Amino acid sequence: MPDIDAANAQILTLLQNDGRMTNAKLSETIGMSETPCWRRLKRLEEDGFIDGYQANLNRRKLGLGVMAFVQLRCSEHDQTATAEFQRIVEVTPNILACHNTTGADDFLLIVVARDLDDYSVFVDTTLRRLPGVTSIRSNLSLKEMKASSKLPIILPANPMA
Structure with a gap:
């Protein structure tokens, strides 16, 4: 299982905000070349950190009040x-x-x-x-004040600090 280092944390955070972000945009945003970024992303998927991708739908627009x-x-x-x-x-x-x-x-x-x-x-x-x-x-629910499925990405404590 890969460590959740700063680069992996950035990838996970960015994809939670935009699951359709291209690898090119992802690698540019985190300042990494495309191939290593793609490898990290695939590893995060294979190791189960990323369960899948989906669109977030507006329940009220779908008539679910x-x-x-x-x-x-x-x-x-x-x-x-x-x-x-x-x-x-x-x-x-x-x-x-x-x-x-x-x-x-x-x-x-x-x-x-x-x-x-x-x-x-x-x-x-x-x-x-x-x-x-x-x-x-x-x-x-009378008023939905926050609805999110985004998880906080917490880096492991640095034992060398």
């Missing part, structure tokens, strides 16, 4: 129920994220819907039918 943070509590935690729960979550496009959490609830989901009526139908037809769900608590 409601975003809900949903806390679920489950009574069943056996392997079969958990596998079925995970399968349903993975194939449901309205669920943007699902985290198994600590605390009173078992899962935290981020869900989008067209409007409150659409969200209500989603709760009834999808969330209430998930295996073992005993409690559903929804918090609706």
Whole structure:
């Protein structure tokens, strides 16, 4: 696995800001010739630092005006129920994220819907039918103040400093 040195950190940061940046522009921006820059980029991809590339879409332009943070509590935690729960979550496009959490609830989901009526139908037809769900608590986003999937790139501490 390559070290995340300053050059790799720059590559990762620049690509998070513009995933369509060409290798020529990338190498020019970081002050490196194209071949070594391309090799670093390919290595970062091969080693899994870069999972893929995608366009960031505007959910409101797509008619998805409601975003809900949903806390679920489950009574069943056996392997079969958990596998079925995970399968349903993975194939449901309205669920943007699902985290198994600590605390009173078992899962935290981020869900989008067209409007409150659409969200209500989603709760009834999808969330209430998930295996073992005993409690559903929804918090609706009133204002999205920050939305990002960009990760901070933290360089390892320099032991020689």
